Amino acid sequence: MSLDTDQATNVTWSREVVRGTVHGRPSLMYKDRPRRVRDLLIEARRWGDRELLVQGARRLTFRDHERAVAAVANRLSAYGVGKGDRVLLLGFNSIEWVVTFWAIQSLGAVAALGNSWWSDNEVDALVRKSESKLVISDREIHSAPRIAFTELRTIVDAGDPAVLPEVHVSEEDPAVIMFSSGTTGAPKGILKSQRSIIGNLHNLLAMTRRLPSELTDDHPGTTSLQTVPLFHLAGVQVSCGTLLQGGKLVLLDGKFDPADVLRLIETEKVKSWGSIPTMVSRVLDHPALGDYDTSTLSSIPLGGSPVPATMRSRIEEAFPNVKKRVGSLYGLTETGGLLAAGAGAEIGSHAGRVGKALPVVELRIADPDENGVGEILGRTPNVPEGYLGEGPIEDTDGWIRTGDLGRIDDEGYLYVTGRVKEVIIRGGENIASANIENTLLKHPAVAEAGVLGLPDDDLGEIVGAVVVPHADADLPTIAALTDHCKQLLARYEIPERWWIRREQLPMSGIGKMAKRDLGQQWIDLGAADLVDELSAT
Template identity: 40%
Template sequence: MNATTEIIWGESVVDGYYAGHPGRVYEHSPASLAAVLDSVGRWEGRDFLVQGERRIFHPEFRDAIPTAARYLAKLGVRRGDRVVLHCYNRPEFVLATWAAWWLGAVPVYANRWWSGHEIEHALRLTTPAMVLTDAPELFGPDLLGTHCRLEPIADLAELWDQPAREHPPVRDGDLDDPALILFTSGSSGAPKAVELSVRSVITNQHSLLARSRRLPQHLDPAAPQPVALVCTPLFHIGGISNILTNLIIGGKLVLTTGRFDAGEILRLIEVERVQTWGGVPTMAVRLLEHPEFDAHDLSSLRSFPLGGAPLPATLLERMTATLPQLRKRGLANTWGMTETGGFMTVAGNADLESRPGTVGRPYPVVELRIADPDETGSGEVLVRAPTVMLGYLGIDDGPVDAEGWLHTGDLGHVDADGYLYLDGRSKDIVIRGGENIACAHVEKALLTHPAVVEAAVFGVPHEDLGEELAAAITHRAGSPVDPEELRAHVQGTLAYFEVPTLWQIDDKPLPTLAGEKLDKKSIKAAFTESVRKG
């Protein structure tokens, strides 16, 4: 890479101004998504996307972007339009993302596991011009309306073989313009649409590559190709990082072919010589406990970052004992959320060993402080960074204040050296296997059953998933219900992972606090005690 690339991807941080408030920024950073693409090589002869028998090369992918953009434009997509991507992981998901950006449109990452009710909510909120999906049967005419076009995302697969033709990208616009919409479970209600800016997408990538010394000017084209395996959904916040990282560094991105399967992961690490595979701690546990773990050659694995849930010290010990090549480097714990646009902190091997439980220190452009700390120093974690969301679509009073501080709802404290430790959550969220679940959303669905009078939903510890969902139900006198009936009742409203797996059902009222608000703390404590006693 030349000196011009180094100027585009600088490492120095300065005081700047973005989204209407001051904050830290990189002194030199790409000014658009088109500039990101222009600043990196074509990586001739290297695989980019691999899934099953399919292999898409880097040059092939680069050439297909304007072709796909032209395809979307012919179907009516224009600058500023929103394009919903609703599918499981596949190469066309990556292509559609870049094709939308090429046109100046905004990709909307929909959760493929949603119920029909949640899909309807997302379409109503985002008003897209197009839906690209692998399940068109879920989108009826009444759902789409007259201004939204439905297309099978598989149709984009035909574009890989078409000859490249010039189609200049849309290059104008502001760094604070919307670039991507993802969804997250808030503390109440249906999934919330998080709007990220162009600056957010670029800066998060800038931080990740600077931290790992993989900015374009640091890359050696003669070095072996990096290989990363992705089994978490690309529609999650980590998906965009995987897409951009491997495009920029000339990496090979290996995609699994279905739901998480530890056996498939073991096979792919061995066959594709995977160097980086990350996920939530639950996935690491399942990999380590797979009966064929010892039968596979995992010596290529060099990096195993984990996030999305707390990292137990016992799991860290097991990983370093079982995969000794990760003992000195390669393990990491991170903290962030969809609303932050990516990771805010990171802890490496030495940090995890010397400071058990930490999620690390902030990235260079991240400002972090603890609001209203108690006597132990614990309080709500607030962050400000160029990656923080523009806001929630359709919600004016969001968690980002006028000075740009995101009130995360996570509780934590910072030690004397600036390392963050998470102490819990102030918002009513359960994280099951990396999926955020809003308890109030589940409670609302349960309360629509005619026999249910009260519903309290909460998380309880689970060795594999981190947390699992429990529900305490009060039914009307003389109208008993059982878990099977309640599961069937909410099936069309909730995603499968939002349906409780543990139940306490009775006709006795649930305990309340002053003002008749359910006393979740005592309800959970009583539930836990009853489970302990069997």
Template identity: 40%
Template sequence: MSNVIPSWGRDVADEQVGGFSYRMYEPRARRLDSLLEQAERWTGRAHIIQGDARLDHGDLGKAARLKAAQLAQHGVGRGDRVALLGWNSADWVVNLWASWWLGAVPVLVNAWWSTREMEHAFELLTPAAVLVDRRLAGKVPAGSPVAPWPTADVAEGPLPARVESDDENEPALILFTSGSTGFPKAVVLSHRSIISGLHGLLRITRRLPQELEGAPSSVALHTGPLFHIGGVQTLVRGVVVGETLVFPEGKYDPFQAMALIEEHRVTRWSAVPTMVSRLLDAQAQRPVDLSSLRSLTLGGAPAHPSLYQRIRDELPSVQARVATGYGLTENGGQATAASGRDTRDRPGCCGLPLPTVEIAFGNPSADGTGEVLLRAASQMLGYYGEQSSPIDADGWLHTGDLGHLDEDGYLWVTGRSKDLILRGGENIAPLSVERALVGVPGVLDAAVVGVAHPDLGEEVAAVVVVDEATALRPDLEEYIISILRAELASFAIPSQWRFQTEELPVLGSEKIDKKALSTQLSAQTAARISAAR
């Protein structure tokens, strides 16, 4: 493998790709398989740690090439789809890189899917090989071309050369979006899609490959599933910058996360707000040494400004390094980034666009709010097996999100255009209500939907997850409303409530299943209105 340190450019220029003009870096990496050649640069550093298992950077390349040889024996070659179905592990990581080394297209199957969703995905994509963790083997449709999952005991033999291609526009990955209106959609990302987004993040954080000489190594705790775009970006980033990734075992547990941070001196963590909130609660009960943690990134759900302040107060080693951003699978991940200073000075903002990302707004209102449109080299090639696409004739990706840019160019996302609640002539963005709710002490999570009302058209309904102590309050509804009055207009305060201590129902992408909640709450509202007549 090559020991030459690649140079990744800091400046962008317009290039034509597939009839669209995109902002692109030059020089840049073209292929994900080529990045594996840089793993040996970090020989001696752990790449993956999970329990007693450890995979070093220096061993990743050989392990992936041995696995690639095994896949080739199963008939896998360039352009073939290889399904990966498993929980986070070193095997998952090696199988991904082995597929890329052959020029194959990994299909990241959601391990939480139902049997019917599995069947639909396999029927749609007809993978040439299925790599499945034995714990999930029962979910694979009968007759699928199953190949071995483990990577530690692959027989030694000739190592295949990297696929002979420098085409960055070839499909590199298929992963799935939420299925709130049907089956999940299969998003096809190119090598360009994934590398472009990563390049932008490394550029603004000064972590380009040629800038790393003498830089301290980082250790990241990864608590999300690898089969989502954030997981893929974390893995690729880890190889490029020589990062150690620590995987928990089993479902998220705040006490386990704390123990891992302390044991492995974790420096970086990206998580959804509820994970962080629960860790802070656990730390207050049984404190451990979390002083190694230097940066924290929140994403995946709305975070109230009070959570940012709580992190600064209770995790002094993090201080102002609490970042966030905005993105979606169809855009190849992140489109904007907000630094710790941004989240401190502009609570609630999503940050500035990455250097290669253009932002516009569809059908803007008088105050500039409209549907967020993105155009970037990182965006998807399309949905597999579908002619329809949210990318228009000018290359703009229609996100379905509502937002605006402030006078300094920062993006603010206010909700989903299809989720707006129309109550008595007033438009209410559920996201703004949810942000206010998760700022209430004792509230862990919340979902807000509109339900039909005979006079108002719709009314605001909320399902609120509270901790055990808060659930015992006899005045729970009044307590929450009293706090919301300082943050929301009276018409935006929910008039229908459901409180619970169990987690909210989620779709395969971990987004809250609002369709299911809306159906339940609508039935509850109809019964209440009928009883009142």
């Protein structure tokens, strides 16, 4: 098998940080680093017959994986996919998803990572926006040619010999399109280069002391259970990291189920469980928690939303070997990945503390108030190329606005205290309130709409919608508004609490909706469904 082997195997992953430029702007970066995502496939050959992927009864070794990647790449190539072409991956976690991601990279093509929960309208719009040449999905797609994951599973399981393609790819060539919730409407496509993907991975491997050039051939690797979607940045990170360090990636065989998580931790001897607070909470609440041997579990990196101190205590009690490794990771799709990280006592006893900036990341606080709180800005070499069809993400000096509020203490620790942007985080999914508001305003009876996050013990936040009808209209029913949203929104975006009222929504002195006051008023009333007239229930 080819794939420019000499160039790939001579790569050094250094810890030395130097100052350079990205997009013509100053930035820190690692001196020695890989330049292409596809080269990671070659580095992984050293692990040979170790198991790499596990899902249900199916198991693939590293050797099986490379063979499957080559076979799927040939299938994509037959559809005309080549360097620079965009392929939308739209599916739930599966072995085929992982294999196809790497097949796209081996061709020098661009993997557009779609959210499986998008509505049909959102899928069609984003296929066009991303200019995807092909869609990989088991759903019916009308806006582009499609290959089903079920077809690719047949190719993967056949195990026929195949050769990886050869193509020249540079560090600045595109590798991945990820989609952000944005703050003003439909998801935005964010174009990430080879440099951006590898740079974020380099940060993670340096932080966990697993740089490939520092590992011996008998390095045991880490068995990781991934229960968050692979189409999130964390999914790309764990797929790449597992490949490089000779580890094993375990995927759920179906929907999330706490009992399945506990069973897999026991049977696969899972050491690291990539999750979000909502999922961990459901496992901790499961009545059979104590019936499984979870002693191998030593790390739970958590993303999606802040981790409450009470949950940290419950994790430490349920999984004693995780005590020092309940990690906190802070970053955004727009920043190309992680900005700061921390673990154990350094963050556990400090509310809101997420850790320190990673080696090639610079952080500062814009326009701090008297308490040092302002918008968090980051500068990193992993900055994406920009939004699809729009300008760059960073400013002229390379700084990226996160939309989050925070402060940095005298020891250099970053605290996240709130959000500037109106984004709801429901079970780890970022939801743009403006997108839902715009959808509600399309209903003929709706004059005003305000969407906000309501606190929830399980999901962190849930979507609440406050609706004011036109003066001459009857109050719309909750059922009618829900059906309207189902036609235009992803399932996780549909409001779960409704307040239908005649009174106009409160406004601030500058004419903006006073959502904080509105939300507090609703919480004071119990945060339940409220309707001005009983006839509208």
